[in-house]
Amino acid sequence: MARSRTWWPWAVGAVGVVVLVTVVALVVGAGAQAAATSLSVVISAVAGLLSWSWHRSRPAAPATRAELDQAAEALAAMVRRQWTEEAAAQGLLDPHPLAVRWRSGQSEAGDHVRMVGRTLSGRSDDIPAFAAAFRALPRRRLVIVGEPGAGKTALAILLVRELLRDPEPGEPVPVLLDLASWNPRREPLAPWMARRIHEDYPALRDHETYGRDAARKLVAEGRVLPVLDGLDEIPADLRPEALASVNHAIALHDPLVLTSRRAEYHRLVEEADVITAAAVVVAQPVEAADVVDYLRSAVPPRHIPAWQPVLDDLAGRPRGAVAQALSVPLNVWLARTVYGSPGTDPAELTRWNDAETIRHHLLDALVPAVFTAPPAATDRSVPDVRRTAAARWHPDDARTALAFLADHVRRQRTDGIAWWDLHRALRPDPAGPLSGPAAGAMIGLGAGCMAGDYFHWALPPFTRVLCFLAVTLATAVGAGVVIRLAHVGGDPGAPGGRTVPGEGGTSPARSCAGSGSHSPSSCRWLRGWERSSSTGRRRWNARTRTSR
Structure with missing residues (x-):
């Protein structure tokens, strides 16, 4: 693999240079002005290709200790900023927060107390004390369980913020990751974590500052404390494998925070195993x-x-x-x-x-409350998100859109909405299967005519016709394929490509019923709104994580 990184960029650059030089040779006969213009374009393109080839072919030098230290500091700053903004949006940073009590659940779904070292309990309105108790755990492993809406994710967010507020020397960076996208059969926990951090925090891709593969090295060296949100979001048949993979991962690197719905976690513990040497806390109803x-x-x-x-x-x-x-x-x-x-x-x-x-x-x-007229800016009792929502959406339009998303989740039988797959939920375009070929043919014809006209002076008539046909055919096929790949297709399970909520489908409130807890992109926002009518659900831009 390292060897391929060395030669293939240069091969691509060489082919590009050959093509550009060939084009220059063809246009020289058009006159001095055309030749000069083409030559300037070629020089710029060749310089760009060579620069790109050199950059891509450099060996992947391992990050130094200093670079990893910088990467850890940068990751901590990004995580702290991200979840501070999120906590503020959820109202978790109120001067007088809601008191949610967390009791020890060690005897119900935890490991032996002698393996854990001590039990843990606390309150969400006293996060500094809770974080201190977590740090006092010998292995710093914690499982947070509770009923839907009990505030599991809220506690995880507050714990992440507190651990980052005054970190101890050498303490790993807590990173909150949603487990909904993890398939333990395809990817072990550590590579999945590294990939997610690499994707979610793109600043770490700065190879000049942090070296190559900074995210992977941070995970491999135990400099990341995984805060895994939503074990219950993983399909039921994958949960035992997920738990085994988590136990294998923490055998190498001790710290862990995991959240799950109570019933699902208890069922998993009965069928499989516990999180080794982890303290367990259970949410209590608010008094x-x-x-x-x-x-x-x-x-x-x-x-x-x-x-x-x-x-x-x-x-x-x-x-x-x-x-x-x-x-x-x-x-x-x-x-x-x-x-x-x-x-x-x-x-x-x-x-x-x-x-x-x-x-x-x-x-x-x-x-209706969220998408009504914006409240007064001085009204501190109303979250700022309402003003943004009301400015963009009418309540009826929001209800329709949310009902559609909820019904899409139900038909896909998944917890999450992947934006790159949403086109599959829409109705096919009127042109149907012919839209790609038709549009591709028009684009190809235009490209062929332009090529034939441009090279009429350099090619004999027969060769010019062949050039016209080749360019037209190649462009038409390429454009047709691209258009068809982007074609809006219907869902095979719904007539006409979609199911209109309330017409032969289920209510949006029931779309996520029975599914896992939350996902970073959909049911986390939708599930809390279960209702047997066709009322919509509000996507809170990851802000109803308080429902956990």
């Missing part, structure tokens, strides 16, 4: 008193009177419907978002006697 305390701080003072019936209900009926519904952090966020604007009536929540009904109401109200 009504903590919700009251949080809302009194998060809601602006002028809106407290509107929230007073809800606060009174929580205080007076700590096991009532409202308290049960708001015991899930995601629902607290939903309530704050839905009733964050002036003129809304949070007291509506007290009119239902069933927690599930309240949840459905909040989910149904989320899209």
